[in-house]
Amino acid sequence: xxxIFAANIESAAILLDLxxxxxxxxxxxxxxxxxxxPDVVGEILAGVIIGPSLLGWVQPSQIINILAEFGVIFLLxxxxxxxxxQAIFTVGRRALLVGLLGVVLPFVAGxxxxxxxxxxxxxxxxxxxALVATSVGITARVLGAxxxxxxxxxxxxxxxxxxxxxxxxxxxxxxxxxxxxxxSYIALAKTGGAAILFVAFxxxxxxxxxxxxxxxxxRLHLGKPFFTLGLILCLGLSVASVYVGVAAIIGAFLAxxxxxxxxxxxxxxxxxxxxxTEFLVPFFLVSIGMQLDLQIFRDGSVVTFAILLxxxxxxxxxxxxxxxxxxxxxxxxAQIGIGMVPRGEVGIVVAQIGLGxxxxxQQFFAAVLFMAVATTLIAPPFIKMLFAEDKDRDGIADExxxxxxxxxxxxxx
Amino acid sequence: xxxIFAANIESAAILLDLxxxxxxxxxxxxxxxxxxxPDVVGEILAGVIIGPSLLGWVQPSQIINILAEFGVIFLLxxxxxxxxxQAIFTVGRRALLVGLLGVVLPFVAGxxxxxxxxxxxxxxxxxxxALVATSVGITARVLGAxxxxxxxxxxxxxxxxxxxxxxxxxxxxxxxxxxxxxxSYIALAKTGGAAILFVAFxxxxxxxxxxxxxxxxxRLHLGKPFFTLGLILCLGLSVASVYVGVAAIIGAFLAxxxxxxxxxxxxxxxxxxxxxTEFLVPFFLVSIGMQLDLQIFRDGSVVTFAILLxxxxxxxxxxxxxxxxxxxxxxxxAQIGIGMVPRGEVGIVVAQIGLGxxxxxQQFFAAVLFMAVATTLIAPPFIKMLFAEDKDRDGIADExxxxxxxxxxxxxx
Numbered sequence: 066x067x068x069i070f071a072a073n074i075e076s077a078a079i080l081l082d083l084x085x086x087x088x089x090x091x092x093x094x095x096x097x098x099x100x101x102x103p104d105v106v107g108e109i110l111a112g113v114i115i116g117p118s119l120l121g122w123v124q125p126s127q128i129i130n131i132l133a134e135f136g137v138i139f140l141l142x143x144x145x146x147x148x149x150x151q152a153i154f155t156v157g158r159r160a161l162l163v164g165l166l167g168v169v170l171p172f173v174a175g176x177x178x179x180x181x182x183x184x185x186x187x188x189x190x191x192x193x194x195a196l197v198a199t200s201v202g203i204t205a206r207v208l209g210a211x212x213x214x215x216x217x218x219x220x221x222x223x224x225x226x227x228x229x230x231x232x233x234x235x236x237x238x239x240x241x242x243x244x245x246x247x248x249s250y251i252a253l254a255k256t257g258g259a260a261i262l263f264v265a266f267x268x269x270x271x272x273x274x275x276x277x278x279x280x281x282x283x284r285l286h287l288g289k290p291f292f293t294l295g296l297i298l299c300l301g302l303s304v305a306s307v308y309v310g311v312a313a314i315i316g317a318f319l320a321x322x323x324x325x326x327x328x329x330x331x332x333x334x335x336x337x338x339x340x341x342t343e344f345l346v347p348f349f350l351v352s353i354g355m356q357l358d359l360q361i362f363r364d365g366s367v368v369t370f371a372i373l374l375x376x377x378x379x380x381x382x383x384x385x386x387x388x389x390x391x392x393x394x395x396x397x398x399a400q401i402g403i404g405m406v407p408r409g410e411v412g413i414v415v416a417q418i419g420l421g422x423x424x425x426x427q428q429f430f431a432a433v434l435f436m437a438v439a440t441t442l443i444a445p446p447f448i449k450m451l452f453a454e455d456k457d458r459d460g461i462a463d464e465x466x467x468x469x470x471x472x473x474x475x476x477x478x
Numbered sequence: 479x480x481x482i483f484a485a486n487i488e489s490a491a492i493l494l495d496l497x498x499x500x501x502x503x504x505x506x507x508x509x510x511x512x513x514x515x516p517d518v519v520g521e522i523l524a525g526v527i528i529g530p531s532l533l534g535w536v537q538p539s540q541i542i543n544i545l546a547e548f549g550v551i552f553l554l555x556x557x558x559x560x561x562x563x564q565a566i567f568t569v570g571r572r573a574l575l576v577g578l579l580g581v582v583l584p585f586v587a588g589x590x591x592x593x594x595x596x597x598x599x600x601x602x603x604x605x606x607x608a609l610v611a612t613s614v615g616i617t618a619r620v621l622g623a624x625x626x627x628x629x630x631x632x633x634x635x636x637x638x639x640x641x642x643x644x645x646x647x648x649x650x651x652x653x654x655x656x657x658x659x660x661x662s663y664i665a666l667a668k669t670g671g672a673a674i675l676f677v678a679f680x681x682x683x684x685x686x687x688x689x690x691x692x693x694x695x696x697r698l699h700l701g702k703p704f705f706t707l708g709l710i711l712c713l714g715l716s717v718a719s720v721y722v723g724v725a726a727i728i729g730a731f732l733a734x735x736x737x738x739x740x741x742x743x744x745x746x747x748x749x750x751x752x753x754x755t756e757f758l759v760p761f762f763l764v765s766i767g768m769q770l771d772l773q774i775f776r777d778g779s780v781v782t783f784a785i786l787l788x789x790x791x792x793x794x795x796x797x798x799x800x801x802x803x804x805x806x807x808x809x810x811x812a813q814i815g816i817g818m819v820p821r822g823e824v825g826i827v828v829a830q831i832g833l834g835x836x837x838x839x840q841q842f843f844a845a846v847l848f849m850a851v852a853t854t855l856i857a858p859p860f861i862k863m864l865f866a867e868d869k870d871r872d873g874i875a876d877e878x879x880x881x882x883x884x885x886x887x888x889x890x891x
Contacts, residue, residue, distance in 0.1 A: 076547055077720035084713040091706050098699035131541055134489055286511035289756065293504050296757060300497040307490035336746065340753025343702065344709055 082123045083132070083348070089115050090347035105206050105445055108347055109438065112354020119359070129352055136349030138317040139342045142299045144205040145321020146328065146338065147214045148223060150272045156217060160224030163389030167225060167405050168232045170385035171196035174377045179429070182370055187244035188429060191419040194240045195412045195433045196378050198233030199226040200441060203407035206346075207445045211452055218397050218455075222404035225386065227264075229405070230315055235260055237415055244424045263309040264319065267302065271323030279327045291334045295324055296341075356413060357438050361431040370428075371435035378436050379443065382406050400451050406444040412437035495536045496545070496761070502528050503760035518619050518858055521760055522851065525767020532772070542765055549762030551730040552755045555712045557618040558734020559741065559751065560627045561636055563685045569630060573637030576802030580638060580818050581645045583798035584609035587790045592842070595783055600657035601842060604832040607653045608825045608846045609791050611646030612639040613854060616820035619759075620858045624865055631810050631868075635817035638799065640677075642818070643728055648673055650828055657837045676722040677732065680715065684736030692740045704747045708737055709754075769826060770851050774844040783841075784848035791849050792856065795819050813864045819857040825850035 089111040097107030115122045123129070175196035179189035204226070208219050235257045275282075282290050298320040306316030328334045362368050387402030416433035419425035425433075502524040510520030528535045536542070588609035592602035617639070621632050648670045688695075695703050711733040719729030741747045775781050800815030829846035832838035838846075 076544065077717055077726065079544060080547075080713060080717045080720070080726060084710070084717050087713060088710050091700065091710060095698060095700050128541065128544055131489065131492060285508060287504065287508055287517075292753070292756065297497070297501050297504060300493060300500060304490055304493045304497050307493070313490065313493060333749065336749040337753035337756065340705070340750035341757045343705065343750065344754045 079126075079128050082126070082129065085115055085123050086111075086129070086351045087347055090351050094347075104210070105203055105350060106442055108350035109354040109442060112351035113357055113359075113438075114354075115351070116355030116357070118355075118357055123355065125352065125355055129348065129355075132345060132348040133352040134313065134349075136342075136345035136347070137314055138299065138303050139338070140206070140346050140349065141314040141318040142295070142321040143338060143342045144209075144214075144223065145318040145323075146295075146325050146335065147209075148220070148318075148322050149325045149329075150268060150322055151326075156221045156224055159390065159393075160221050161228055163221060163225035163386050163401055163405070164228030164232065166389040167199065167229055167382055167386040168197050168236075170381040171378060172236065174381045175374070178370075178373060178377055184425075184429065187240070187424045188419075188426070190240040190243065191415065191425050192374070192429060192433065194233065194236045195415040195419070196374075196381070196408070196436070197229065197236055198408065198412065198415070199229045199382070199405045200407045200412070200437075203441050203445065204404045204448060207448045208404075208452065211449065211455075213452055213455060216455065218400050218404070221390065221401055225389070225401070225405060227315065227318060230312060233415075235310075237418065241418065241422060244422060259309050260311045263306070264311065264315065267316075267319040267323065271319060272326055275323050275327045282327075289334065289337060291324065291328050291331055292337045295320070295328070295334065295338060298324065353413070353438060353441065356434055358431060358434070361428065362435070364428065367428045367431055371432040371439075374432050375436045375439045375443075378408065378440050379406050382440075396451070400448075403444060403447050403451055406447075407441040408437040412440075492539075492541055495539070495542065498528055498536050499525075499542070499764045500760055503764050507760075517623070518616055518763060519855055521763035522767040522854060525764035526770055526772075526851075527767075528764070529768030529770070531768075531770055536768065538765065538768055542761065542768075545758060545761040546765040547726065547762075549755075549758035549760070550727055551712065551716050552751070553619070553759050553762065554727040554731040555708070555734040556751060556755045557622075557627075557636065558731040558736075559708075559738050559748065560622075561633070561731075561735050562738045562742075563681060563735055564739075569634045569637055572803065572806075573634050574641055576634060576638035576799050576814055576818070577641030577645065579802040580612065580642055580795055580799040581610050581649075583794040584791060585649065587794045588787070591783075591786060591790055597838075597842065600653070600837045601832075601839070603653040603656065604828065604838050605787070605842060605846065607646065607649045608828040608832070609787075609794070609821070609849070610642065610649055611821065611825065611828070612642045612795070612818045613820045613825070613850075616854050616858065617817045617861060620861045621817070621865065624862065624868075626865055626868060629868065631813050631817070634803065634814055638802070638814070638818060640728065640731060643725060646828075648724075650831065654831065654835060657832075657835060672722050673724045676719070677724065677728065680729075680732040680736065684732060685739055688736050688740045695740075702747065702750060704737065704741050704744055705750045708733070708741070708747065708751060711737065766826065766851060766854065769847055771844060771847070774841065775848070777841065780841045780844055784845040784852075787845050788849045788852045788856075791821065791853050792819050795853075809864070813861075816857060816860045816864055819860075820854040821850040825853075 090108040093107035093111040093114075094104035095107075097104050114120060117124055172193040174193075176189045176193035179192035180186075184192060204222055205214065208214050208216075208222075213219055214223075239257070282294055285293075287293050299317050302316035302320040303313035304316070306319075307313050362371070382405045383399075383402040385402075386405035387398040390398045390401040393401075412433060416425065416430050416437070419433075420427075420430045503521040506520035506524040506527075507517035508520075510517050527533060530537055585606040588606035589602045592605035593599075597605060617635055618627065621627050621629075621635075626632055627636075652670075695707055698706075700706050712730050715729035715733040716726035717729070719732075720726050775784070795818045796812075796815035798815075799818035800811040803811045803814040806814075825846060829838065829843050829850070832846075833840075833843045
């Protein structure tokens, strides 16, 4: 037997977990690509399979959570890099309406179904809050794979999802405070106000500052000045977001958006960032799958509630988001509605906080997790279907990844 | 005061640590670049400054250790990608001699100075073992920044450092076993044999397998097949290495080497990998700096011993490595000798294991840390100086980074 050291074995166990996660994710992604299904779904399913519910090869751990969080942070940073502020502002009013209706309907529906199922006031508020926030990462990943991140509909979805996230996290703050008996309206107003001011400030001013500083940034002696600045800004604004009271991913998205115009033609910077994202995102997707505990669904009433909650989550977001786009062609209304459906990580975060505060029980928790994963699994094929024609109309080659699209540009440029 | 959640705050605290580490590293790297000093030194110094010894802004943590380990793993993977097996084999005999002499002299010297300073047999064996392994990452980083990774001298250094690492970790296995009273020679022989067989097998056969499979790999539906395969192979062989009994970084280096020929012209793959490396390496360098506890050096005898140990570490590696290169021009002997001087992470790992086993005391531990950091700080300016002429002779532009060199190739190609 070889002699191995504790220090090495501990980190080898972690490396082994990450190796299994990455290999399983890529294996199922390859399989799903061959079946013409979105690779995102394959990577989440990889998590269900290797996680505690089925094979139990990998257990959730703090390290995995942190890497998953990095994954979603860099994913949103990349999405931000594709989002020029001007493009969002042109769809601003529309995105605001889509976001608002896509928040109100799910929240109300979630609250009342939880009450009907015997939930307390606080518990039901949490279920409502968990239904609010769209997981823009999933939709962005699917649209990116179709090469459609640049379309007007995509911009409305991304803009609305940002508004959604901000509203969702403000609601979460309020619900948490209320559930803890803290109902100082001044404190609540301060939280909400600070969050809105922060987002508005970075979105409106950040890009101008970066554009103004660009000549100085280029003169830095660092080999990859914009990439380096991007990393620092991405981590820095993520931290700042949390201290202001919104999710870290919002800061990452804003950091990307602030750099979007200055780095538009900097393919090197995009490629370097893409390397980091491609490495980290699988940990995010796989760990979502790993969080689904299949055991608790032996209880039939949990299953019924979870399915009902999922149906409501899909319907209210689809119609809420779609209605917000009223006036656009019906097909685009449907695209926007379906694009808002995935809940993913934010719903899971809400459920975890509710569980941590002792406000929601294990079964509501399981149902919310089911809803978050199910909406994330259900949406991509429909997104792909509803957007398929646009892809062909644009004359873009089959199966273009974000990467390939950029390659095409470099070849042209 | 905004309402913040425990879950968010915890991960925000980690994000804040990483933000400070990255920002400090890049700030000092920029400063050192402007002073025409190696950025590596700047990044390590950043760790000393923000670490517990001085400002105390960031404390070492498990997360930071894991990211640092990832950093050095991907650094060695990148180095491996630049190392075509054929190129190493052509310098194989020379590298073996350099590696062997660079192991024997430091080990013997370390053992005897520790005995002279009152160390026990086991303690002194550990001090000897800590002096053995070259931190090839630092030298590779400096040579890469000079655009000289492709030179014959660089290949000898890298080859010898790999041999060094393997021998160093085998010695560590033996010393640990002896210090724990486990002196089954059969077990020791098995450990050593398994390690040598593993390295030889991957080095000799890995590249051929990958080259043979290349047409199939290219036909995968994954967007970035070689990059994805690289990530999986890098993590997989790192894990395998530890289970075989050698350091994870050796597996990462071998994974890169196996892919070196197949991905020679795949600039996309190199750029994507470089993104991951550039993100993670600062955590490795900063955390080395953070481990230096300046407090313990108030004890004058620790300082004296630490300085003596450092002088011995530099001298024995310089002359041992240099002697191994006997027959080459004297200038190249000096280049090879100085290239082997940095100890960095492996010395620190040895010291940590010795401390963990209760074999070496706090003061010997501090002295080894001092030696590891000091050799890492001392070597780069000398490496740069001794290699400066080669750079000019090759007609490569001033301050070319690994990245720029690749850019030059893409433009030519």
